[in-house]
Amino acid sequence: MGRHSAPLGVTSIDGELDENVLLELLDAFHGYEAALMSNDLEALDLYFAPGPSTLRGDPSALLVGHDRISAFRGLRGGVPPRTITEVHLRVVAGSSPLAVLVVSVSVPAKGGSGLQTQLWTRTADAEERAADTAGAIAAGPAWVISAAHVHGATPAVDGRVWRVAGAPLVPAAASGPLDGATVAVKDLFAVAGFAIGGGVPQYLAEAPLETVDADAVAALRRAGATVVGIAQTDEFAYSIAGRNVHSGTTPNPAVPGAIGGGSSSGPASAVALGQATIGLGTDTGGSIRVPASYQGLWGIRTTHGAVSAEGLLPLAPSFDTVGWLTRTPEMLRAAAAATLPSGAGAALDARFVVSHDLVASCAPEVQEAFDELTDELVFGLVEDVDLGDLDEVFAAFRTVQGAEAWRVHGEWITAHPGVLGPDIAERFELGSRITPDAEAAARQVLAAARDRFDEVLAGRVLLLPSASSAAPQLTASADEIATVRAATLRMTSVAGAGGFPAVSAPLLRVPAPGGTAPVGLCLVGPRGSDLALIDLATTVAAQITA
Amino acid sequence: MGRHSAPLGVTSIDGELDENVLLELLDAFHGYEAALMSNDLEALDLYFAPGPSTLRGDPSALLVGHDRISAFRGLRGGVPPRTITEVHLRVVAGSSPLAVLVVSVSVPAKGGSGLQTQLWTRTADAEERAADTAGAIAAGPAWVISAAHVHGATPAVDGRVWRVAGAPLVPAAASGPLDGATVAVKDLFAVAGFAIGGGVPQYLAEAPLETVDADAVAALRRAGATVVGIAQTDEFAYSIAGRNVHSGTTPNPAVPGAIGGGSSSGPASAVALGQATIGLGTDTGGSIRVPASYQGLWGIRTTHGAVSAEGLLPLAPSFDTVGWLTRTPEMLRAAAAATLPSGAGAALDARFVVSHDLVASCAPEVQEAFDELTDELVFGLVEDVDLGDLDEVFAAFRTVQGAEAWRVHGEWITAHPGVLGPDIAERFELGSRITPDAEAAARQVLAAARDRFDEVLAGRVLLLPSASSAAPQLTASADEIATVRAATLRMTSVAGAGGFPAVSAPLLRVPAPGGTAPVGLCLVGPRGSDLALIDLATTVAAQITA
Structure with a gap:
């Protein structure tokens, strides 16, 4: 006026x-x-x-x-x-x-x-x-x-972050410890009344309306949380970049000019932007840990199988896990406690180990920040352990993941040529060419690795950076993204192969254009130690920031 | 960072x-x-x-x-x-x-x-x-x-404006003249996959999911428009204020510090904020004309019965009409043309009349602005006409509206005491007490008024302000709102009683705190002249602003 x-x-x-x-x-x-x-x-x-x-x-x-x-x-x-x-x-x-x-x-x-x-x-x-x-x-x-x-003018919703959002989209089902909490649900979970889109608009257009909430959604709603909306994901969750060719690159409020990470990209950005208190995501090969790391959030990939995958669009069921992204460890624990079967929490031996072979995958500034931080830890002796041939584990992880992903989505992808972005399409195409023999051999490698990890870690907590670098710049080429992806997945595949829970805590900072950028400190614990691992990470954070 | x-x-x-x-x-x-x-x-x-x-x-x-x-x-x-x-x-x-x-x-x-x-x-x-x-x-x-x-931080969606929104919420059904247009659907229309909430959360919680779009929604989607979201309304559309006790007062970007008007409050604000190009609303007693007037938008209440009410939650079926709010006359015409039955457009006798008795309902500054504008009109002789006893017409309109609204919603309201805001609850309560005799008498008054209006207007276009004042301030008391409401409804009830189409064009401005505020110029035409009336308003706007 x-x-x-x-x-x-x-x-x-x-x-x-x-x-x-x-x-x-x-x-x-x-x-x-x-x-x-x-x-x-x-x-x-x-x-x-x-x-x-x-x-x-x-x-x-x-x-x-x-x-x-x-x-x-x-x-x-x-x-x-x-x-x-x-x-x-x-x-x-x-x-x-x-x-x-x-x-x-x-x-x-x-x-x-x-x-x-x-x-x-x-x-x-x-x-x-x-x-x-x-x-x-x-x-x-x-x-x-x-x-x-x-x-400028604000859009009704930020389509890079949300597929659909409401005030709320779905109310809580009861009152409980999550009263007042708001959830951004990754577009892989069933929300009653909505279809699952999986980050692919053409898939969404053909998908049926779900009639029942996914178990992971229902658990949060029963505990008092409302669903703000269904948030974007990389296509079929098969990426850790947060760059969806259809909905765009999710913003990273922690590092302007950088990608936000994925594939739980929408939930992560929603939490970082203050538009939700809990991001409900999945982590197959790092899809919670990586955006948590890039955006300075707390996150957990739960023990494989600990949280029901009912109502979840799978990527690679041998590795798919459910987890959450939050701004505080308290909220992370509350989301986990509301969802994990009660009494399931194993106690934890709070001794730390590191694998310098794993950390060697990281950019130098990340290694330096990690080394500084682990030197600071006054409790829990930090021992260097030998996890065996990690390149072999990573290759086996990729093989099984690719074969399973193709079994899940291959038929649909074949019927819809040209729908996926080039990098994701190539990934699935590689998966389509994995022979049964190659897959079986890879499974043997993973089974051996799992036994070896259990033996070497011996109930202790493995510390490593959550990602190989801080969030890459928006200007990064597809090749640069691919290189970072390989380095990061080599690190994240340890939890994948072991079925271990992994908490990412925003405790590292590295130099970045115009300032510094966050990197997560990842704590990998024994299977079933999820809640204890969050508690331990919380204690570490208090020690570090004190 | x-x-x-x-x-x-x-x-x-x-x-x-x-x-x-x-x-x-x-x-x-x-x-x-x-x-x-x-x-x-x-x-x-x-x-x-x-x-x-x-x-x-x-x-x-x-x-x-x-x-x-x-x-x-x-x-x-x-x-x-x-x-x-x-x-x-x-x-x-x-x-x-x-x-x-x-x-x-x-x-x-x-x-x-x-x-x-x-x-x-x-x-x-x-x-x-x-x-x-x-x-x-x-x-x-x-x-x-x-x-x-x-x-500050941006919420996922502005809950004052939207109940739910997406990117988009529902895609277009075909390509057509509305390609690229985005629609904010008032929460009275069926959108397949969603329930109708009617601005009352408790009603929404019990409402079934709709399986078919309302006809008015389907028409826009067939013409190429996407649905951005379902936008807020005053409770059961029984208000022209835009103040919903559950979702809050919708913002009025045209007059900071003032209410936005309703009951098509969410669609109006969405359009004014640039979050949608078309607001799909309803107008029973002014619910499109008033927010259009308060927020400087274009709007039309269509001829009663010209647009199918299938899939619409009614308020008072004898007066309920479908219409649109837009920023430009071109988009208003496109939305109307996409929805009205083809060939239904009657031609228009572009002669203007005014009723000083009607205009006398307005605040002095609105009367002044209206008189100045009508003096400027170089085409179409502006004749003063006598529409009869308008207080009687208004009283009859209120009686029939109240009786019908109670027939539609009374049972639900009785079963849910205390759910509605006090002003809306009182309105329904008054409706519950209207006797069959009083309603029958009121219908006779309205039938006579309709005949008289047809005779006096004789196919000409009645000009009046769309509302009795500019948007009241947020500080306005319930009593002040009630007074403005009565003055405005006295004016808007002419189109209601006659079943006439009425276009609101943002062509008046009046002094307001800190500057000026918009008021709509309302053009009321003969039944069936909807498209021609938009065209005429467009011509008038071009003349006024030239």
Whole structure:
């Protein structure tokens, strides 16, 4: 409201500006807006003040420094068409060079409204120029932005995170310890009244409406939690990247400019964004641990078979597990306690071991942060153990996973050529070519590995990073993603082969563009120790952060 | 990311500040934050610079002037608990008095993150004070905010607007003229796979899942539109306020601080917020025209019976009509054309009439704006007509509406005492007491009125304001809302009694706190003239805004 027609399109002005200087400022303001509309990256860079102090904030992140802002713009792909409807100028009294706060309202062509607050400063050489600012871009604008805060219109739901959401989508079934908790359900679980989409719109279109909640959903609802919505997943959960060709890349609020990780991508982002308190996910080869690690969340992959998979669209049943992502260890424990069969919690021998062979899969900065942290642990002797040929285990894991995934989804995929993204399609295609002999051999390797792990670990807790690196940048190529994936899966496949529970706790930080980024500390315990493992991780966290 | 521990909790600083001055600023910054957390309105008022130039923007509105900001705070009811995790200071060079832009990141206790940009200015008398700022509030803070831009964490869906939403919730059924359009469906229409909630959670909890789309939903989907979600409504659509005791008051982006109107409240807000292109609603006694008027949208109540009510939860079937809310007349026409039976469009005699008796129901500023606009109309002679005793018509409308509403919902309401909000409950209770004789007499009055209207209007188009006033403020009491409701319903009941189509076009503006607010120009045409009426309104809009 209140669109006053003031001179030169200015809605209000407070403070004095020479008319030529005002024209010069408005020229820069509108020049910047034009550069935004045409996504002229070079011009946009010039309109932002150089140096490490320049600020730009929006609902996804606060970026500090001209170059980070520039890098962000390179990834953004432009601003949707909009019209400026109000411009308020506030001259900062006595400033030298002149500084003006410009607050403007924009109306996107698609409706709604946006707001831009920009601190503009007159450049040092502007006074020496002619009032005629034609060609100002080439010479550099007469005014530049040293800080900006912007927001646009909000969509009904963020489709990168949610397939469907409600207020709530499904109420709690009873009152209990999870009263007030809200759940983002990965789109692999049955929610009564909805179909399972598995991250593939074509699959969703053909899927029947479920009539009964998946056991894991029902357990949370019985404990008092409401379902906020059904959250996105990588296609058929066969990825740890969080990049779905249909719904897009889920945001990572912990590391602006980086991927969020998957395949429990939607639940993870929903929790990180504060849109849910519990992300209900699955972890076959890292699909909870990896997004927890990338986004600084708590997460657990439960003991294989400990949580019912009834109502779950499988990927590879020999490894599929149910688990949760949360912001706090207390909420993680509450979700686990509400779901795991009561009395199932094994006690835990709180001695730690590490496998330097496993940690060697990690990026150097992750190894360094991990080593520093394990050195700090004052309780629980940290012993180095030999887990055997981990490359062989990883290869066997991949083989069995691929063969099972093809048995689950191959028929549908064959009937729907071209529906899946190229990387996921290739993964399934590899699975289709695994021979029964190769699969049987791989199963033998895994069985031997499981026995060996049980013997070597001897009831102790294996510590390792949850992922081989911090979250890769959005600019990462498919090859880079594949490399990180292989390094991470080599690490996560130990819990997969052993059927072990694994908690990811956000206790490591590594250098990243513009600051630091989280990496999870992973605690792998004996089968059945799920609750005790969460408690131990909580104790470790308290010790580390004390 | 990047939470550096800098001295005094400052993450970064650019520019020079004397240490005592810095302490003084941080004292004000943290004092303001503490006042926010305790919702100390008096302190908050002191921390914002006085005068008409002070700015405060957030995703709901940009407010200009200290007093408007103060009034907003009085309604807000506090800020959820949060922790400041980053503070960036940017000293504005050479400013006098000193000015510092403070950009801070906050993490709400419920997760997610927020961002605050504040331009702080040192007050004139701050230099004369002791460095000890104890008691600063009482004396007025040493630094005040002259402009602020803030945003908090975004919920998965805005529950004031949506019951459930998806990306999309339901895809289009075919490609057609509405390709790319997105629909917010009022929670009175059947959407296959979902129950109808009618704005009453307890009713929703007991309602069966619909198996077939309502005809009005199916028509839009067949024409290419996708369903974004099911949007909120006033309880059983029996209100024009947009204040649902369960889901809250829908936002009005066109008039910050005002109600949004109803009962098609969710669809209207969704369209105004840019979250949908078409709001599918119903209008019994104004439930499309009123929110269109309050929020500056286009809307149509169609000819009674012209659009199938199959799959619609009724309120008062003698008056219930289906219609749409849009941002543009083109989209309104497209939605209507996709739904109305082809060839049903009657031609229109583009002569205008007004009823000063009707317009007299309006607030003086609405009458004035209406008179100015009708004076401007260069085509179509505007004749004053006598529609008879409009109080009698309104009373009869209310009687029949109340009796029918009770027949539809009385049994359920009786079985669920205490579920409805007090104003809606009272309305139904009045309906329960209408005798068959009183209803029969009212129907006779309405039949006579319909004949009289047909005769007096003689195929011409009646012009009137869509509502008796601009959107009432959020602070309006139940009594004030009731008064506005009666004045508006007296006007809207003409179309109700006549079964006439009525288009609301956002062509009037009236003074409102802090600027102006929209009011709709309503065009009431002969039965069956729906499409021609939209076309005529479009022509009028082009003439008015030219």
